[in-house]
Amino acid sequence: MGYFSKELTKIIEGYIGRFETKRSSILPILHAIQDEKDWIRDEDVLALESEFNLPAVDVREVLTFYTMYRTSPVKPYRIEICNSISCWLRGADKTIETLENHMARWKQKTGNEPPFEVHAVACLGMCGHAPVAFVNKDRHLNVTPELALKLVEQYTSKNLAKVESKQETQNVEGGH
């Protein structure tokens, strides 16, 4: 039995055979691991070395170079708000600021870390409905500060992974 799940192992093996050099497969493999396990652990890197013979140093170089690989535990709700030009013109920075203040108040009031995190990201390709946001993998349009607060309340109070989702609830992994 390998370190990774059967499905993930299959995906990794597929990527390794696909490119001219083994190193080229590191990028998509890390994405696949992150998709399944939410964030990438040191053990994952070591397992890639021991099971697939990808040098741990090479993997770590790629992993630390790109900021969109997550190397620390994630919170249940990840809110990504676009702050590229169109969304920014339509007030994305206000939305981000509102959510950040909300996080601070949450922490002050309850003494706990809020169960969501806010990230400003680059263009999500829906400029016609700016500002655009992703909560986990759900897309939300015209995310004004008011809508953003409402979304946070909806997601956290009902403890649902996805509000308008047609897909099954994503498996949320706790902290390590």
Add this chain to the structure above:
Amino acid sequence: MTNTENTLNAEKTQNLVNLTIDGKPVSVPHGTSVIEAAKKIGSKIPHFCWHPGLSVAGVCRLCMVKIEGNPKLQIGCNTQVTEGMKVETKHQEAKEAQKWALEFHLVNHPLDCPTCDQAGECKLQDYYMQVGRYDSQVNEEKVLKPKALDVGTELILDTERCILCSRCVRFEDQVSKTSSLGIFNRGDHSQIGLIPGRRIEHNYSYNLVDICPVGAFTARDFRFKCRVWFLEKTKTTCPGCSTGCSVSVFGNKMEREYYRLKPEVDHEVNGHWMCDYGRKMYKHCNASARQSVPQKNGTPVDWNRITNELVQELTKARNKKVALVLTPQYTNEEYALVLSSIKQILGTTPTVFIWRPETENPTEFDGVLFRGDHNANTKGLERALSQANIQAEIIRGNIEPLKNANPDLTIVLGPEIEMAYGNIENTLQSLSKLSNVVYFGVTLSDTTKQFSLTVPTKVFVEKNGTYLNYNSMPRKLIANAPVFSQIMGLDDMFAAALQRIEQ
């Protein structure tokens, strides 16, 4: 068209490319880089990341040169020479580019030269003197990174001093083949590092200190011990194993103290590298590890009287049984001299024994440089004995064969590097039980006091001579001033003894 044809013909006929660098014509083989061609005519192009023993990375952007007909400057390390190329290394534009490249290298450098061991042999310092901007415009805050990291038995890593030339990363990939180092993060947060929990623990780790152009990798063995400008180097040969790498021994002449060894480029033997075991070869040369005066039955004897004592011992043993025990750690010249002069004094050939380490695997080879035969001159000893027509018996640890020969006088040329012999104390003990022993050796010990005559010998860095390496290739030893000014070498002693006899 004709021009191209000419070029092709020239390459076909002699495979040499003709170009001019700084106005000087130079012919180099096809495929040579500009930086190597410039080196050939003594034009030094500043560089950090290029190293003759490693692949080309082209990351430091310091080796900028002006090439006629090229709109932009080119890096000398990754530009191959072409026929008729006109290169200017000291062009104003190139100098300007180097100046700014250096300025950027220094943006996050901590400038802790007063406490840095690299100071004095640091490429950042050297090039700043050469092409630096003396009025720096950097007043941004520096990015702070981890310092004084314990990354291996021989190494300390300071990631702040690092300029990210990637020489060490390529060394680990290409030479030691351990691939343990990488450049993590990006931009000005990039830093050299290892996978958490791992260390650099191979036998070639010290080379990282050598190839590091700045003070990022420093040697644990040399840290904070001596400023490099007090050191003088002697080019000689490493006595650590039968490979016989060309090395430099660095010593402080004022203190008469040796501090370190570094490899010298020798393409026939060691290339650019040497092993960590060889780096220890300065320790037995220092006064604290050595016996300084001869001893007769445990009482010190003046150096002036040592020839007398030697002659007495030898003349007493005329027409008696004499055994000569040799170790493969002396020079060819010493073997020849000792064998011939003893024969001349005694009138007969002594019974010769070769004393070798108790446990060894002489055919072992690690694939890079280090060999299982930890004696520098095994081949030389073999040759000296065959030239003198002597059959020698090998003894290891157990000296039964020597005892059985029942000699009236035993002359032992003990090992210079006792480390290679493991624990020699037992063998020394059994040797001291023999009736009449003259022992030549380097290291001080209580057992050596029990011999009838104990004579200190010179170490490799104090001798002139040659070793034959595993491949029977001769390599020179160059003598430095001895640590003990009065010490006599085997050559002096036996020459004086011969003279005394003839009188």
